[in-house]
Amino acid sequence: MLGEVLTGFVAAAFAAPLARRLPRLAGPILALVPLGILAALTWRYAGSAAPPRTSVAWLPGLGIDLAFRLDGLAYLFALLICGIGAVILVYAGAYFAGDRRRGRMLATLLAFMASMLGVVLADHLVALFVFWELTSVTSYLLIGFDHEQEKSRKAALQALLVTGGGGLALLAGVVLLAQAAGTWDISALAGQAQTIRASPLQLPIIVLVLAGCFTKSAQVPFHFWLPNAMAAPTPVSAYLHSATMVKAGVYLAARLNPSLGGAAAWEWALIGFGALTAVTAAAMSLRQHELKRLLAYSTVASLGVLIMLVGLAAPEGGADAVTAAKAVVLFLLAHALYKATLFLVAGSLTRATGLKDARLLVGLRRAMPLTFVAGVLAGLSMVGVPALLGYLGKESAIAAAWERHAAGPAMLALVLAAPPLVVVGLRVGVAPFLGSRRAVVADGAGTAHEVPTGMWVGPVALAVIGLVLGLAPMLLNRVVSETAAAVHGAPVAARLALWHGFNAVVLLDVAIVLGGVALWLWRSSIDRWTRRLARLAAFGPERGYALALEGTLAFGRVQTRLLQSGYLRRYLLVVFLFAIAVVGAALVAAHRPGAIGAALGEIVHVHAEDVLLVVMMVVAAVAVVHSRSRVAAVIALGAVGLAVSLVFVLYSAPDLALTQVLIETLTVILFVLAMRQLPFFVDLSSRRTRVRDLVVAVLGGGLMTTLVLLASHVQLGDEVASAYFAAEAVPQGHGRNVVNVILVDFRALDTLGEITVLALAAIGVIALVRGRTGLEARR
Amino acid sequence: MTVLLAVAIGALYACGIYLMLRRSLVKLLLGLVLISHAANLLIFTAGGLRRGAAPIVRAGEEALTRPHADPLPQALVLTAIVISFGVLAFALALFRRVHQSIGADDVDRMRSTDT
Helix, strand or coil: CHHHHHHHHHHHHHHHHHHHHCCCCHHHHHHHHHHHHHHHHHHHHHHCCCCCEEEEEEEHHHCEEEEEECCHHHHHHHHHHHHHHHHHHHHHHHHCCCCCCHHHHHHHHHHHHHHHHHHHHECEHHHHHHHHHHHHHHHHHHHCCCCCCHHHHHHHHHHHHHHHHHHHHHHHHHHHHHHHHCCCEHHHHHHHHHHHHHCCCHHHHHHHHHHHHHHHCCCCCCCCHHHHHHHCCHHHHHHHHHHCHHHHHHHHHHHHHHHHCCCHHHHHHHHHHHHHHHHHHHHHHCCCCEHHHHHHHHHHHHHHHHHHHHHHCCCCCCHHHHHHHHHHHHHHHHHHHHHHHHHHHHHHHHHHHCCCECCCCCCCCCCCHHHHHHHHHHHHHHHCCCCCHHHHHHHHHHHHHHHHCCCCHHHHHHHHHHHHHHHHHHHHHHHHHCCCCCCCCCCCCCCCCCCCHHHHHHHHHHHHHHHHHHHCHHHHHHHHHHHHHHHHCCCCCCCCCCCCCCCHHHHHHHHHHHHHHHHHHCHHHHHHHHHHHHHHHHHCHHHHHHHHHHHHHHHHHHHHHHHCCCCHHHHHHHHHHHHHHHHHHHHHHHCCHHHHHHHHHHHHCCCHHHHHHHHHHHHHHHHHHHCCCHHHHHHHHHHHHHHHHHHHHHCCCHHHHHHHHHHHHHHHHHHHHHCCCCCCCCCCCCHHHHHHHHHHHHHHHHHHHHHHHHHCCCCCCCCCHHHHHHHHHHHHHCCCEHHHHHHHHHCHHHHHHHHHHHHHHHHHHHHHHHCCCHHHHHC | CHHHHHHHHHHHHHHHHHHHCCCEHHHHHHHHHHHHHHHHHHHHHHCCCCCCCCCECCCCCCCCCCCCCCHHHHHHHHHHHHHHHHHHHHHHHHHHHHHHHHCCCEHHHHCCCCC
């Protein structure tokens, strides 16, 4: 299955050139890619009784494979990703007609599609994580598609930081999970459920994994990024932020439900956060008027319902858990179909009229008949009218909550959250087309017309599929059974029917629709009530995000001001202090006072000329520091070098002595040449600074003295490398001066490198001395 | 001699560090030279000090006869001396150029990339 996943990435590479050559056909042609992938996956899925699995070694040393497995749950998601993906590519091709960014959009959508396929097919925890992060990255690129606008860039960064932060938690979670279960393979995790439950890591695993799921699926308190992500172009919102990517969190929770479920923390976190999200987002949707934001909040609410349903589908639960597992599948499928359609309808409405506000859109059924069909079918599906798939989704969700506990938190959340969603379905899918008034167009000129073929064919297709599946739900029996089994962790038999008979659930359903209609009719008074509540948003989690971001940036600025002062000597001061601290700590840790004592004991073996040399060296060095005349300082520097070369002479290093004398002479000449016209030194620093520097300098010097005393008794290499050179210089190098032989023979390549460095320095010097700066040339 | 050289190395380091912390670019370069000397002597001393035992194989012999000075630190120091001269020559040319352009020896006036 690696082939299927990679196909999407390869196709992405060809999307931009294709869009340049065949601008009008690029969308439909590229839509064949997801359809082809879907056909290949269907072939695999239908062709084998057991879920097919393929694996390619990726990092064998770490036990990381690119393993893929196609079970019911993966197939359902692949169906959504590829099917809706094809629709979106066709739609985006038409939506970006005449836009030179069309190729980029199609390429990024394909790359996202391939990443998302990777997430749902992956059977290795690390592979899953990698694809998971790839969806975050492509989502970032797609939200920030209009990168000239600050709003888009901010929304993209926010989505990336929130989901990326959750991704980090998820990484830690999956690593712990693999540790606890002893396997990286996701399909093998369920068999280790008992081991995981007994592990002390269980709670950290649950917290970390759910942090990943909740950020990705926009659960409260991380929900705020999703409405802001509506800054993306409409095809992106329809695909990533309603139908597929935001469901990755639901997918992962469902996927890991058989292995982590059964723990009270898991179950109650899912039910609690899901219920809270559903109610909060549904209530917030009441205050929205922009089409896409209405849909965004209702998506967050639906994601909350899905997360809650996964929590109800406990792996060892009874009949109510089986109902919940089936509800997860039906609600997910129904929601993806109607919500993607509604987003596309919203995009078409805005494209045709230039309007985004649901209150202004009215009476468009004659002007846009095909979009009207798609909108009404999807809108009523969202409302939950029988004969549409949305009804089955909602009915099964209510049934699951009802069977669990007729007055439980899940039931309460559904009853509270569902009516506002009915309102959203009506406002976006139905209301813009009804009414006798003629539709206004934003620029006031002309009337609204139906959108081009590419923009209505997809929504109509998705809406009709919703109708067909609503009328003949038995078509879904196999996929629902197998998917629900993967969620529940035990075999499930689904026998779906259009009508399950008259019962309490149907009554509740009717009540919810009536509640929605009532909310719609009394919308002005509700608007007044909720206005006060809206002020609370200032203290919401988005404020926390903003504070965290500002705080990080402020910390960065302070730190930069401290460390990156722009003053060379301050950098050097930090470097010296750090070196002193590290070397000092190492010396203290070594703790060998005896060695220093032994070294000091050798002071008796001192020759008169040694004392003379060292005194000369130190006096000259101090003179270099102290002198006000530059020439005097340079002469003192020469004296230091001369003393050093005399040390080499006395202590058996004739080559070093020769080189040092030559180099020292050249150094003095160069210094004098470079600064012959300069005035005397002046004190540029304050007295305080000089005292501080003196302290650092004396500390550093003292430390080095101690180091030499300690090191004088540790002679490394004498027995290994040096002995080899001493023995082999004549036989192998045919030279009697061992130092020379080392340089030109044993370490000849090093010397070649050294010569290269010198040549480069010489070229640099010539360029600097003879060349002119651009500034001078202009003068 | 090790003890005396240890003191000398410490003094060279101290003078070098102090000079490198100055604002004058010339002093910075002088400090760099002093620290180079100190580092060379450090390596040289760490290899062990021996008088009258240059690592040169006597005529008629096939290998060095003990005791002899360690040739390896000498080879390393030789490389270091030459490289630090290359660095210094380049730095001095750069200094001359900078001084022609901005007319100052003060590193603090070289913070901006525009002259």
